[in-house]
Amino acid sequence: MQAGEESQVVEEAPPETTKPRPKRRGRVTVFDNWCKGCGLCVAFCPRKVFELGPEGHPVVAHEERCTACNWCVYHCPDFAIVVELVEGDEPARKTGQSVGGRVRR
Amino acid sequence: MQAGEESQVVEEAPPETTKPRPKRRGRVTVFDNWCKGCGLCVAFCPRKVFELGPEGHPVVAHEERCTACNWCVYHCPDFAIVVELVEGDEPARKTGQSVGGRVRR
Amino acid sequence: MKKETAKKESTRTGIGRYEVRLAGKGGQGMILAGRILAEAVALYDGRNAVQTQDYGPEARGGASKSEVIISDGEIYYPKVMNADLLVCMSQEASDRYYYDLKRDGLLIIDSTNVERSPTTRVVAVPITELAVKATGREITAAMVALGLICGLTKIVSEEALEKAIRSLVPKGTEELNVKAMQAGLEEAKRLLEAGLPVALPQEL
Amino acid sequence: MKKETAKKESTRTGIGRYEVRLAGKGGQGMILAGRILAEAVALYDGRNAVQTQDYGPEARGGASKSEVIISDGEIYYPKVMNADLLVCMSQEASDRYYYDLKRDGLLIIDSTNVERSPTTRVVAVPITELAVKATGREITAAMVALGLICGLTKIVSEEALEKAIRSLVPKGTEELNVKAMQAGLEEAKRLLEAGLPVALPQEL
């Protein structure tokens, strides 16, 4: 990238936070050391699960909304997202919780 | 060509010698030094003007039948045939008449 | 020692040779920064300058470095032999290039990105942080670094540097980048007032 | 002189070297003829033989020649230096290759195609005509030439030649080609009886 280039992460329409908690739910993990901060997951997650973190990396801000649709998993060019199906009604984890220091959620 | 190769000059159906003398008539010249004796003219001339000569080259045997259709001129791969339109009722030349020793008619 | 070098070199060209290396990761703008520095010196300060660069495979990615040799005489070898000035914008760059800094050369590191410094004789400045503060754009860190270099070493004049920046950054981003450079200049001023851990070149 | 050569060569290998060149136009079968001659000598007469060839541009057209070196010893140089036997099937070949025939070498020309002979010390045979007479096919002229060579020079045995012809001509044309060879052999007999203009090799 050259100096002055604009990094245009376009925001999608606001997430439908009012929807009921999804039946099929996902546990979302972002591997920060592979993630390059392209913003695809942030922009396209249909449930707006991610938010842009301070260093340009996505943060799993609303895991509770995740339907485990796998859009982010299939489209992350860097294999930096894992979404696991949540069994039963295990609660969603808190935003930004760190796993092992290198993984950001 | 290898020894034993068969040179298959296929004869066409017999020429229609009974047809009346054509209105449009050609004077046919074969340049022997360019002709390679492929037999295309002999085989395809619709009026069977040519006959195969003793050395494998075509001989203009029946110039009187020539309609100056130019088939032979356009198809001789060696530019060895010239057909000139005969004006009026100049008679056809005799078969095999030699012109300048290098041209066979 | 800078003086010494100058003397030694002056037997050849009458004027010294000053070697700068700017190192970082691909995308940090180090190559453009080198070009700006060199062009400022060569076209607007009237000195000679040669700029070279290295990057990763093909045109993108990986480590990237830019070198600028400045002299008033002819420049033969176009690469750094022993750097007078080394600017490192990444940990890798710092680890890798420190070894051929002159014993009394100047090392500037971007403390936003470099955690472990190879030496204590270093000017550690949170360059990227300053850039974000000044312009909101990480990518302008390279301009902050140029401002720092200008302010600390005086190997390039402020005016020349600004001209070069304006002529080389993408149209429409001139002000942004100049602002970043100025942030660097100011930080340099602050540092100089505070006193630096290594000697700076007194003349060129 | 053949003897002389043989003696000179014999200091090397004990046995002589006999050089044959068959020359004509592309399509006259000279290359196949050379191959037949060489293979007859090498595989069925138990001698050594090397056969080489030259033709026009790429694989077709133009002048074409085939050379066969026959010896009981090792054959080093695979090409004709001074031909012991030269067979010319075209005017061009005759004009071009006559010059490196040995002084007492044997020249056979196809008088059907060669009008001007480069010398009078020549065996002129209407080879193509004989071929057409014997088989109705011009292309068998090469076999007539082989028959002639066999009959006149004895450098190859009749049996070997026939075997080689049978194994190398296209399937289905064996008889035709052998017939042509025999026509050549007969013509040779006739000529030998009539007496030849040049000395023939007496031994090999």
Add this chain to the structure above:
Amino acid sequence: MATQRQLIYDYLRHKKKFPNIWCAGCGIGIVMGAIIRAVDELGYDKNQVAMISGIGCSGRMPVYLDFYTMHTTHGRALSFATGLKLARPELKIIVVMGDGDALAIGGNHFIHTARRNIDLTAIVINNATYGMTGGQYSPTTPQHMLATTAPYGNIEQDFPICELAQVCGAAFVARSTVYHVEELQGYIEQGLEKKGFALIEAVSYCHTTYGRLNRLGSAVDMMRALKENSVTRQTAEKLPPEELQGKIVRGIFVDREVPEYTQLYQKIIERAQSGGKA
């Protein structure tokens, strides 16, 4: 289907080679994901799969995958693959190429390999530019667009990749985009299962060179464009030509039975060995 974690563990050379060299947001990595899921879905053994690539950003893919992998020369991946396939007909061979790789310097091998209908699965990652060398125009750059070597706009027509493969004789031809990655994965699966030459055009983008030069925005913007500017074949057939202008038509274009090359050659071997006509 295996979980993503397992896929990463199973198919990626994850310990050594990551993060990958591609620019943030580049679609090439997305195609790579589709490939490993396709292979996994079909249950192939890794010891049965080879990946061959040419030179370009897309050509860098094999290094990351735990198959037999070969990064060849610019444009010639299909020819290397042809040799490997003939030596090892039992292998599933995936050939990954960029648009320049496959169709500029490699165009001849592309049309001939399709013509031979040899059992390879060729994936052309079409980003309409030479990404690796910095954004020159490629044989798929649309007319009028800018490139570093077309500073006044490109004046060349672009190749219709799928039609080309079809005319040459490929057995399977399909197109999808990195946005429609599941569809893409499906086509890759079908291509892998097809006995014969399968060509899958994976439409991607290069935001750092071509995108920047033409002011098409970030990876996110270009990804969105793929979503918005593409239609299925079915829809396309109903659209008037004006509306189809500039649209990416997705779908399967060819799926036919054509005798496959290595199988035909096997018959030659059988014939030769039983003393058949030589």
Add this chain to the structure above:
Amino acid sequence: MATQRQLIYDYLRHKKKFPNIWCAGCGIGIVMGAIIRAVDELGYDKNQVAMISGIGCSGRMPVYLDFYTMHTTHGRALSFATGLKLARPELKIIVVMGDGDALAIGGNHFIHTARRNIDLTAIVINNATYGMTGGQYSPTTPQHMLATTAPYGNIEQDFPICELAQVCGAAFVARSTVYHVEELQGYIEQGLEKKGFALIEAVSYCHTTYGRLNRLGSAVDMMRALKENSVTRQTAEKLPPEELQGKIVRGIFVDREVPEYTQLYQKIIERAQSGGKA
């Protein structure tokens, strides 16, 4: 129209280069005749015409013709011609190639030159084999036929030359045979007059290599086969597919207006010189 005598005198390097090197009865000479008559018919000045060829029997044609003539390397004639055309847009350039030349080694230049739609008249003399090197199979050899390198029969599909040119973007595409030489001449004339890339496939034969190997008889026999096995597009459209099998379809396949390359480039020059966007 000029008489044959005059044509020979005007267009052939008759004093030096004849008789030509082709085998007795080879169709290449017939195509050459069609070309000179086409040029003559259109009234072009010889100083306006260049002929470029590749390597092969057909590649030998330029030596006989009194134009600007260039016998280049195997497969690359179109690329040489592209350079010449850009340097000399005013020239009428005829590119003569064999099927191997144009479509085997030269296949890439073929598709790209068509894609660029640069104003050249390309004539592919298709004899379904490599004549010059002695009868190996070519990309247009039909399946199952014999060749010196296909002693057990050819197993490759053949290229549909005209369809290929069409898909790539040529402005004019037509096919005829050396039997239908007047038709062929007409297509060549149309090609020469077309502003853009014109491709004319001239179906010929090679009786001395391919013909002999496949027992197809003499030049006369193979010429007759062209007559008997070809149909016009019009007729073809009416025939059931089975009957079309193995038939040569003659006719014009494409004749369309596509912006031509040198003209488009001229606009770039004008734009650049008037200080347009670089």
Add this chain to the structure above:
Amino acid sequence: MRTAFLQGNEACAYGALAAGCRFFAGYPITPSTTIAETMARELPKVGGVFIQMEDEIASLAAVLGASVGGLKAMTATSGPGFSLMQEHIGYAVMAEIPCVIVDVQRLGPSTGQPTSPSQGDVMQARWGTHGDHPIIALSPTSVRECFDLTVTAFNLSEKYRTPVILLMDAVVGHMREKVILPAPEELEIIDRARPNVPPEWYFPYEETASDVPPMANFGDGFRYHITGLMHDRAGFPTQRLDEINAWLTRIFRKIDAHVDDIAITEAINVEHARTLVIAYGCTARAAKEAIYMCRRHRVGLLVLKTLWPFPKDQVLLAAHEAQRVVVPEMNMGQIALEVERLVGRSKVRRVRRADGEMITPQEIRAAIEYKE
């Protein structure tokens, strides 16, 4: 005169334009691409034509076609592309078509290290195409020389009707330097000799006093034949040995007899040098630095700007009194082979490096000062 801060690649492109180049065909490849990009932008401004071809083979073909049409023409590439161009380099030699081929050398073999410099294609420039042929190859050491030697390359190419190879390297190609470019009127520009006879009398491959027959452009009324086959003076294929030998002799003589005109070298302190350094390209800059470092050792430097034909006389002269000849190269020793032939193997000390890094002045200095 114009002061600028330019990349070597850009200077090469500007040099081409100054020399009258009006056609460029190429295919992108690191580290040569900026030459193409500069030409794409600049050529139309002067009415010239830029085209990006489908590969390097087609690129050089198009260049040759354009040259035959009368335009000065150039292509630029790097190792892999240069390998692909070899067949057409031979065609250009055979058909005597002027053109300039730039090879910005990167580390090989094969894909190697695309962004790393090298001098590994020196022997390839001489011998890369099949069959015997002479060739001219030049190698610049600075941005300014990228400009100058490109002009020279065009001049030699036009003067001798031959392809000329400009062997740059990724260092000089990507290096930026302050340069003062000469004004057009300061440059000597040579154009190919045109025939001054009527078309009927024209023989494109005639023996002439200069050994370089005039060249007519296609389109100018001289309808002649060009072929890659051995040909006679009219350009028609021949198999006659006398004609083949006449061509072969002339083609070598036109270069060999003019080595003095073609061979450009720069000699520094070579008189009475006990140690002679011979260097070229970017390595010459390290060598210059090195000889100044060890002045007192009677060290001379011969910089070769022309690599082929090899400047034999200049090397022999410079090495006259030398006990040792140091040849630093960014390859495993290529020009060193030529030097060894001339001065004897025992005298030559190679400094070689083929890992993509420049040779340093210190390494050369060590070789100069090394005691056997």
Add this chain to the structure above:
Amino acid sequence: MRTAFLQGNEACAYGALAAGCRFFAGYPITPSTTIAETMARELPKVGGVFIQMEDEIASLAAVLGASVGGLKAMTATSGPGFSLMQEHIGYAVMAEIPCVIVDVQRLGPSTGQPTSPSQGDVMQARWGTHGDHPIIALSPTSVRECFDLTVTAFNLSEKYRTPVILLMDAVVGHMREKVILPAPEELEIIDRARPNVPPEWYFPYEETASDVPPMANFGDGFRYHITGLMHDRAGFPTQRLDEINAWLTRIFRKIDAHVDDIAITEAINVEHARTLVIAYGCTARAAKEAIYMCRRHRVGLLVLKTLWPFPKDQVLLAAHEAQRVVVPEMNMGQIALEVERLVGRSKVRRVRRADGEMITPQEIRAAIEYKE
């Protein structure tokens, strides 16, 4: 043992089959075509594969692909095709893929004279591809040697994991000679070393005692990476100088340290020879004839069957007492350049001819007997 009357090209094909070659990809070109034609007929009989590719570039690519799949593989071409193969020769060197490339030399440059023989590609075989690399090239003098050296070429290629070039010429290629072919059991056939470690431990480019790491075939369970980029011992791209230098050093060492094993020469009367003739290929036959012609002159002959790596020691040994070294070649002097480097320029007398005709024994004799 089998007595046959064969063409050199056929013998080459039979040699390949005997060596275990099971894959041939090629593109026809005079005068090499009969090799392809023979392979097309014979390969399927032994379960091998013949394919005619769309050009020479694809041909060598397919050969390399097949070799990676575990088949011994070969291609054959002539000058123009050999020029086109240069990029992939470099790839084979870089990726260490065994293969045999036959170049039946014809008169060049360019299309030249397709049916005329030549020895014009000798230097091209050494230097034709870009970047520094070692190479092996062999050159047969007879039909029997076409067979034998093809077997050797495969053996060396497998043993050293390297492309081997067989430089034939149109004379030996098209010449027919009586040959007695060895029975299969008489032949020593070498196959590439296979890894004897589990796949997880396998490093395809590891440093080994022999400098030649074992090679696993694709398909055999060793999933490794091959690239034309500079790579580490695992085959992955690297930019580390230590790894690049390790590779570079090994790749040269594996050839250079085994010149004794690779260099094949035949010495005739070389002890105490005052005049030494050095020849190869078909010219060696003329040379043999010539030295027997002038026996009394203390003339020796060294026939080079291996051209690259150059048999330096053998040449130095044979030339030890020689006052004059005569080097006849069907080119303008290529191997003569190497000889000059070794024995000094003044001693070498070239006999050169590049018009498509063989050099005659008389011409060589004249050079032997020439009084300066």
